[in-house]
Amino acid sequence: MKAKFYLIILLAVTTLYSCKTAKKMYAKGQYEQAVSLAAKELAKKPNDVALQDIILNAYQYAIEDHETRINAQLLSQSDLRYEKIYSEYQSLQRLYNAIKKYPDAYQLVNPTDYTSFITTYKDQAGNAREQRGDAxxxxxxxTGYKNAYYEFQKALSLKPNDIVIKQKMDEAYANAVTHVVIRPVVRYGFQYSSFSYDYQAFDYDLLRYVQQNNRGQFLAFHNDADPYAVADNTVDLRFSDINIGRYRDQRSTREVSKQIVAKEIVHKKDSVTYEYITVRAKITTTTRTLQADGLLQASIMDQHNRRIWSNTFTGDYRWMTTITTYTGDERALSDNDKKLINQRPEFAPSNDEIIRTIMNELRYKTACGISDYYNARY
Known part of the structure; x- marks a missing residue:
């Protein structure tokens, strides 16, 4: 019994709150929300005069608002006037649908079905977008092709089954795309012609990077062997130089000394005398370094073979090892000195390894440079 009582109270509170909300929306001029809330509430209280007044007046004011905007667009010369009219009729149809769900509200208001108006102006709005695309x-x-693509795309959303518009949109896209052909890297004045580096892998990895990092909707990258690539831009890559220097040794020396026990004299059981001497050693540390660097120039040319961008990228390689030796008395050495002396020196890298490292760095920097250039513009 108590549960039923609480349910009645809850329904009463909910009804009162909803009614006040509908009145509040109506008072604020938010007529469409007022219609929706009042229609819902009339299903529970079909004889509520206040709700009936709200829905009738709110619906009438909402209709007048939309019709005023529709008439203004009908007098407009804007290409998009039909699209705006179509949007207004969609709003009116939403009002119709909100009322139709509730029989009491539907019978009271007798709302207008705007389906035919929506169909008419949706079609006209699509035609207008298509005409803008054609122009x-x-x-x-x-730029014209890009904007035409967007117009046809919008037209197709209004007329989704129109094959002609779909064909026009595809044509606009094909013409809007900027095709960039990246030519194979060329060696120029190269010192090491016999090193084992895969140039094809260099070209492939660079192309793959710019393709994967392409943020331009109307931008496509190709290699020089692509038979479908009609180049709007071409990217030329040239190694101007790679230098591998000679080893450089830098030596530093330091002297170490230590007092050690040279003689132990035992006078008696609890009496011992020690004689000390100082031992010395000279430690020589040789720091061996090797430096190498390479240059790659990238240029972007337009259809008229005019340079529109260029940059020179550098790749560096630095190698270092240390060799520690000593002369003198080994007893003067600390444990750390012995560790350094016993440490095996590293073998110098081969020219192939050095060049491969430089090439990988140049490939990454060049790919980033090309991507940054195009992503800033497309």
Missing amino acids: LMNQQTK
Whole structure:
């Protein structure tokens, strides 16, 4: 019994709150929300005069608001006036649907079904977008084709089954894309012609990087062997030099000394005398270094073979090892000195390894430079 009582109270509170909310929306001029809330509440209280007044007045004011905007667009010369009218009729149809769900509200208001208006103006809005796209296509520029693509895309959303618009959109996209051909890297003045580095892998990895990091919707990268690539831009890559220097040794010396027991004299059981001497050694540390560097120049050319961007990238390699020796008395050495002396020196890297490291660095820097250039513009 108590549960039923609490349920009645809850329903009463909910009804009162909803009614006040509908009144509040109506008072604020938010007529569409007022209609929706009042229609829902009338299903529970079909004889509520206050709710009936709210829904009738709110619906009438909402209709007047939308019709005012529709009439203004009908007088407009804007290409997009039909699209805006279509949007207004969609809002009106939402009002119709909100009321239709509730029979009492539907019978009271007798709302208008705007389905035919929506169909008419949706079609006209699609035609207007298509015409705008056609005009942009006639500009025969990359920018025109890009904007035409967006117009046809919008037109297709309004007329989704129109094959002609789909074909126009595909054509606009094909013409809007900037095709960039990255030519194979060329060696120029190269010192080491017999090193074992895979140039094809260099070209492939660079192309793959720029393709994977391409943020341009209308931008495509190709290699020089792509038979479908009609180049709007070409990227030329050239190694101008790779230098591997000679070993450089830098030596430093330091002297160490230590007092050690030279003689132990035992006078008696609890009396011992020690004689000390100082031993010395000279420690020589040789720091052997090798430096190498390479240069790669990247240039982007337009269709008229004019340079529109270029940059020179550097790759560096630094190798170092230390060799520690000593002369003198070994007893003067500390444990740390002995550890350094016994440490095996590293073998110097081969020219192939050095060049491979430099090439990998150059490939990464060049790929980033090309990507940054295009991503800033597309």
